[in-house]
Amino acid sequence: MISVEEARNIIHSVAVDWGKEEVELHESIGRVLAEEVGADRDFPPFDRVTMDGVAIRSEDYNRGQRRFECVGEQYAGESALAVQEANTCIEIMTGAILGEGVDVVVRYEDVEFVEEEGRRFAVLPELEIPAYKNVHLQGSDHQKGEVLLKEGAIIHAGTVAILATVGMSRVQVKALPKVAVISTGDELVDVNETPKDFQIRKSNVGMIQASLKALNVPCQAFHLMDDKEELRLELSKILRQFDVVLLSGGVSKGKADYLPEILEELGVVKHFHCVAQRPGKPFWFGSIANETVVFAFPGNPISTLACYRYYFLEWMQSQLKESKQMIEAELTEDFSFKPDLGYFLQVEVSCVDGVFLATPKPGNGSGDLANLAEISGFLYLPAGKSVYKKRERYFYFSL
DSSP states (O other): OOHHHHHHHHHHHHOOOOOEEEGGGOOOOOBBBSSSOOOEEEEEEEOOOOOOOOEEEEEHTTTTOOOEEEEEOOTTTSSOOOOOOOTTEEETTOOOOOOOOEOOOOOOGOOOOEETTTEEEEOOSSSSOTTTTTTOOOOSSSTOEEEEEEOOBBBBBBHHHHHHHTTEEEEEEEEOOOEEEEETTTTETTSSSOTTOOOOOOHHHHHHHHHHHTTTTTTTEEOOOOOHHHHHHHHHHHHHOEEEEESSSOOSTTOOOOOOOHHHHHOOOOEEEEEEEOOTTTOOEEETTTEEEEEEEOSSSHHHHHHHIIIIIHHHHHHHOOOOOEEEEEEOOOOEOOOSEEEEEEEEEEETTTEEEEEEOTTTTTTTTGGGOOOOOOEOOOOSSSEEEEEEEEEEEEE
């Protein structure tokens, strides 16, 4: 039996490459960027006005001029108007390009207008007017050619806006694996069925499938009975068709737990079986030539969820080169755990003054499915001690 840290290192040593694909910009949210994106021009691309008001020459104002004749109007999306004569101004709107001859925009709120003989004048009060006040200067954010997005960034709504701004209607993203999610066991029935007294509804497959679909990862669900021939036949097909196979159940020491034996018969190289952890001790992991990867989780719901979240999702994100930061959370109270095992403690986490605080919600063991409604994730407590003190910090991963 190996430690949690050894298991994680072994899993992360299995490297795969699912390649890249191109997707429409509006379909890219949640995907991992597979290319570096640079500015195709300066940001902003011109001296952009940030307030509705009047554009004047600061040198005129600094010489004592307070009355400016309005000689034009400049709207966003129009070619620039130039001011040729001293003591004149143009009315200008937010988002417009600032033309030649002017270098300051004074807000409408600070301007009084008067009409005289068909001419319009802007009268300004005493103000501090530095050059380029209320103007976003060309290239002040980013220069043409500067890197805006790095490969590995997760695309979100703000990223989409950047990609659109640089003219990318299609985006190169990391290709996602094709995943098979398999439940095993004669005791399981479909969600829409009424179970007999000795049966239960399938929950693990639905849980994983929903999680993967939320991440836009293509997956297909299967159920296999505890029958050696069925397992051998169906798994041989699935292993050829999918990049990743996630199994739930059938990996412990029971007489009907055939999966470890069948997987090895089908050419899956076992990297380990059993980890010094709770929950999820019988966890099995293997691969075929670093192409098809198999995660076989114990069947209890908390075991499946903890192993799926801590091992598989972390591994998949690393294979996609996804930029990700580890989160630590602080225990809000002492917690005792006597077996010398790594422990995935169920917790409810809140954030106070920038610190994540983890309150233990251990429930009644790995079969206590309803306890998942009380938690936000797991706090990993490493082996080697029996008392974990209040205010100590450990790695946290959310559901």
